[in-house]
Amino acid sequence: MDFEALKKYSALHPKPARLTLQYGTAGFRSKAEQLDHVMFRMGLLAALRSRATGSTIGVMVTASHNPEEDNGVKLVDPLGEMLHPSWEEYATQLANAEEQDLQKTLTEICQKAAVNQQKDASVFIGRDTRPSSKKLSQAVIDGVSVLGGQYHDYGLVTTPQLHYVVCCQNTRGQYGKPTLEGYYQKLSKAFMELIKKSPGSGEGQRHLKIDCANGIGALKLSEMQPYLPKEVLVHIYNDGTKEKLNHLCGADFVKVHQKPPKGLDMKPNERCCSFDGDADRIVYYYTDTAGHFHLIDGDKIATLISIFLKELLAKVGQTLKMAVIQTAYANGSSTRYLEETLQVPVHCVKTGVKHLHHKAQEFDIGVYFEANGHGTVLFSKAAENTIRQLAKDEKDDAKREAAKVLENLIDLINQTVGDAISDMLVIEAILSLKGLTVHQWDAFYTDFPNRLLKVQVADRQVIDTTDAERRAVTPPGLQEKIDALVKKYKFSRAFVRPSGTEDVVRIYAEADTIKTYVNLKVANIATQSSSNSHSSRSHLH
Numbered sequence: 001m002d003f004e005a006l007k008k009y010s011a012l013h014p015k016p017a018r019l020t021l022q023y024g025t026a027g028f029r030s031k032a033e034q035l036d037h038v039m040f041r042m043g044l045l046a047a048l049r050s051r052a053t054g055s056t057i058g059v060m061v062t063a064s065h066n067p068e069e070d071n072g073v074k075l076v077d078p079l080g081e082m083l084h085p086s087w088e089e090y091a092t093q094l095a096n097a098e099e100q101d102l103q104k105t106l107t108e109i110c111q112k113a114a115v116n117q118q119k120d121a122s123v124f125i126g127r128d129t130r131p132s133s134k135k136l137s138q139a140v141i142d143g144v145s146v147l148g149g150q151y152h153d154y155g156l157v158t159t160p161q162l163h164y165v166v167c168c169q170n171t172r173g174q175y176g177k178p179t180l181e182g183y184y185q186k187l188s189k190a191f192m193e194l195i196k197k198s199p200g201s202g203e204g205q206r207h208l209k210i211d212c213a214n215g216i217g218a219l220k221l222s223e224m225q226p227y228l229p230k231e232v233l234v235h236i237y238n239d240g241t242k243e244k245l246n247h248l249c250g251a252d253f254v255k256v257h258q259k260p261p262k263g264l265d266m267k268p269n270e271r272c273c274s275f276d277g278d279a280d281r282i283v284y285y286y287t288d289t290a291g292h293f294h295l296i297d298g299d300k301i302a303t304l305i306s307i308f309l310k311e312l313l314a315k316v317g318q319t320l321k322m323a324v325i326q327t328a329y330a331n332g333s334s335t336r337y338l339e340e341t342l343q344v345p346v347h348c349v350k351t352g353v354k355h356l357h358h359k360a361q362e363f364d365i366g367v368y369f370e371a372n373g374h375g376t377v378l379f380s381k382a383a384e385n386t387i388r389q390l391a392k393d394e395k396d397d398a399k400r401e402a403a404k405v406l407e408n409l410i411d412l413i414n415q416t417v418g419d420a421i422s423d424m425l426v427i428e429a430i431l432s433l434k435g436l437t438v439h440q441w442d443a444f445y446t447d448f449p450n451r452l453l454k455v456q457v458a459d460r461q462v463i464d465t466t467d468a469e470r471r472a473v474t475p476p477g478l479q480e481k482i483d484a485l486v487k488k489y490k491f492s493r494a495f496v497r498p499s500g501t502e503d504v505v506r507i508y509a510e511a512d513t514i515k516t517y518v519n520l521k522v523a524n525i526a527t528q529s530s531s532n533s534h535s536s537r538s539h540l541h
């Protein structure tokens, strides 16, 4: 390590005094002006992680669903997964080390993680469309370079595209070509193969309105359009040319407010969807003829995919072990439907795709979705090999055809992480193959009425949780109060947890009827608190 160069470069990316940041649900997030040193240091860390794993590591500059003024960084591990939790601690140590301790901290990390400093380091870098992202990605480049690492700057990409190219690179092309063109070609080929078999194929165009949250999704979807078949017409709204990123639009806004985004004109029964700021989440929605808004969130997306997979597995005669992974935010109605009607095992884990992804890896087929629309499907290597073999060699025509559909689905799904573009194509293909309208999809089950609220408090870390974040262990007495309220109402559930991406506490409540729900004082307290942050402080402390 060239400590002189390190000192010189680090001085160009100084850490603001007394600033401490935590590695959160998906990396670091903060106001963009506080992040220059974090980016430089994550460049350093990515170079070390690359040496430790002997693989290319990804660094994505984005704050996803957060406001345009924020920024953040997500680190991508060799197979496209989120950074391994054992390194999150190193990331926090490095981000918070005072200038004079930086060298010592780096040396300690190298020792603890047995990093061979003679090895090559390779880092792929991407960024979203925030005004601050270009400069911050330059800070990442400085960090990689000062440790003698090689980098490839992909520039403007969606987060899932960066995950994808990292995986392609480290599997030496087995997963695909590590280029955006490779991504567009692989996905569009699989999509075309799938929809060719749909009953309505050749009978006109499918229209879909997409709110791109004024973010990167609009750019990348436009780039992909020439690769898509002309039967599918995507109409891009909120493309970032007029309005601010994530402002009154995008998947998070639509999910939290349960209303349409600004800037998208909806006609009754038209299928619409929203991406988030870095295009790793998607939710669908429509308004009915009476003008009522219907949200189709991650839970219903997981349900649609699970139904389709189950049918295909039955057709090919395979008993592969399939499960759905959810978080505490999953609507109780979706869990009941999956377990009782579909007979698919459901597992609940902590918020954050890293937790869902990890759990999903335990099954032949793991379908994971957060209610907020972040999710994908994982196929074990063995399951994938079985399916590809059947698609090639199976003598029974019906079984072979079903296996081919599964094979194309595997190629269409971005298995590295939730991907709004890939998920959208998967959903469109399934709806088309099954001949389902958005209304019929929505009617699989009825969501329990629910509200998700954010409350600002003095110190959100006073809340600690257990049982996949469904119960609060601190502050004392809080859980008992929630229990006392919840037990009065049928099918009611409520929990609080500190966000790992914003300086807020999230409060979720649901019950069997709206009447019950409005009586749920947990939600009432939260509603009051959002408009009066002082009262929220006194309540939560």
Ligand code: G16
Residues within 6 Å of the ligand: 025, 026, 063, 064, 065, 066, 276, 280, 281, 351, 352, 353, 354, 370, 372, 374, 498, 499, 500, 501, 502, 506
């Ligand atoms: C990130 C994570 C998601 C998580 C979301 C909210 O999403 O990747 O898994 O659900 O944050 O997390 P929290 O409730 O802790 O703030 P994104 O789309 O912002 O990267």
